[in-house]
Amino acid sequence: xxxxxxxxxxxxxxxxxxxxxxxxxxxxxxxxxxxxxxxxxxxxxxxxxxxxxxxxxxxxxxxxxxxxxxxxxxxxxxxxxxxxxxxxxxxxxxxxxxxxxxxxxxxxxxxxxxxxxxxxxxxxxxxxxxxxxxxxxxxxxxxxxxxxxx
Amino acid sequence: xxxxxxxxxxxxxxxxxxxxxxxxxxxxxxxxxxxxxxxxxxxxxxxxxxxxxxxxxxxxxxxxxxxxxxxxxxxxxxxxxxxxxxxxxxxxxxxxxxxxxxxxxxxxxxxxxxxxxxxxxxxxxxxxxxxxxxxxxxxxxxxxx
Numbered sequence: 001x002x003x004x005x006x007x008x009x010x011x012x013x014x015x016x017x018x019x020x021x022x023x024x025x026x027x028x029x030x031x032x033x034x035x036x037x038x039x040x041x042x043x044x045x046x047x048x049x050x051x052x053x054x055x056x057x058x059x060x061x062x063x064x065x066x067x068x069x070x071x072x073x074x075x076x077x078x079x080x081x082x083x084x085x086x087x088x089x090x091x092x093x094x095x096x097x098x099x100x101x102x103x104x105x106x107x108x109x110x111x112x113x114x115x116x117x118x119x120x121x122x123x124x125x126x127x128x129x130x131x132x133x134x135x136x137x138x139x140x141x142x143x144x145x146x147x148x149x150x
Numbered sequence: 151x152x153x154x155x156x157x158x159x160x161x162x163x164x165x166x167x168x169x170x171x172x173x174x175x176x177x178x179x180x181x182x183x184x185x186x187x188x189x190x191x192x193x194x195x196x197x198x199x200x201x202x203x204x205x206x207x208x209x210x211x212x213x214x215x216x217x218x219x220x221x222x223x224x225x226x227x228x229x230x231x232x233x234x235x236x237x238x239x240x241x242x243x244x245x246x247x248x249x250x251x252x253x254x255x256x257x258x259x260x261x262x263x264x265x266x267x268x269x270x271x272x273x274x275x276x277x278x279x280x281x282x283x284x285x286x287x288x289x290x291x292x293x294x295x
Contacts, residue, residue: 034178035175038171038172039215041216044219051212051215052208052211052212056178056179056180056208066181066182078183082234083234085232085234086231087232088229089228
C-alpha cells in the first residue's frame with residue numbers, strides 16, 4: 001500500500017487558535033424527529049431536542065463542517081479519522097426551533113508519536129448561546145488524524 | 151427516588167444497531183465519512199471488521215443519553231464525556247449501563263455523578279465515560295400552607 005505524505009508537524013501545530021466564522025443554528029422539528037429516531041428514542045417533551053444534537057449543531061452553527069474539519073487537519077482520507085472523545089456540557093437543555101449563536105475554534109493541535117504509530121491530535125471547542133448571550137452548552141471534539149495507519 | 155453511590159442505572163438496550171439509521175444520521179450530520187454508509191469501505195480497512203458499517207459517535211453516545219433520560223428524566227444531563235475505545239457496528243446488540251459514583255445533595259438540585267458505558271456481550275466495553283445528571287433535590291423550599 002502506498003504511503004501518504006505526512007504534513008509537517010509545524011503546519012499542524014499552527015492550527016491551534018484557528019477560529020471558525022461563527023454563526024447561528026436552529027434545530028428544526030423534523031431534524032429532531034429524525035435524530036431522536038436514529039438513537040432509538042421517542043421525541044422528548046416540551047420541545048427538548050435530543051442531546052446528541054450537540055455534535056452537529058455547533059459544527060454547522062459555527063460555520064464549518066465535518067469535511068472542513070477533516071481538511072484542516074490534512075486528513076489523508078475520510079476513513080483515517082478516529083474519535084478520542086466528545087466532552088459536552090449543558091447549561092440548559094437544547095430546544096427545537098430556537099436560534100442558537102455558536103462560536104468555534106481549534107483549541108489545540110499536536111503531533112503525537114507513539115511506539116507503533118504517529119497521529120495528529122486536534123481538539124475543537126465550540127460554545128453555544130442564546131441570541132441574548134446566555135450560555136446554553138459547550139462541546140469539545142477531540143479527533144485523531146491517523147497517519148499511514150488505516 | 152433515593153440515589154446512593156454504587157447504585158446501578160437501569161440498562162438501556164439497543165437490540166440491533168441499524169445501518170439504515172446510520173445513513174439517515176450521515177445525512178443529518180452532513181458527514182462524508184463512508185465508514186458510516188459503505189460496507190465495502192469498512193471491509194477494506196486493516197481492522198478485520200468485515201462488511202459492516204461503523205456507527206457514528208453521536209449515535210452510540212445517544213444510547214447512553216437515552217439510558218440517563220429513562221432514569222432521571224428528559225433534560226437531566228449537565229455534563230457528559232464519552233471516549234471511544236472500540237467501534238460500534240451495524241447489526242450488533244449493545245447495552246448502555248451506568249453506575250452512580252457521587253451524589254451532591256447540598257443545593258436545591260441533586261447532582262449525580264455517574265460512570266457510564268456501552269457494552270457488547272462478546273466485545274466488552276465499546277464506549278465509556280462520565281456523566282453528571284441533575285434532579286430536583288431534597289432541599290426544595292416548601293410551599294406556604
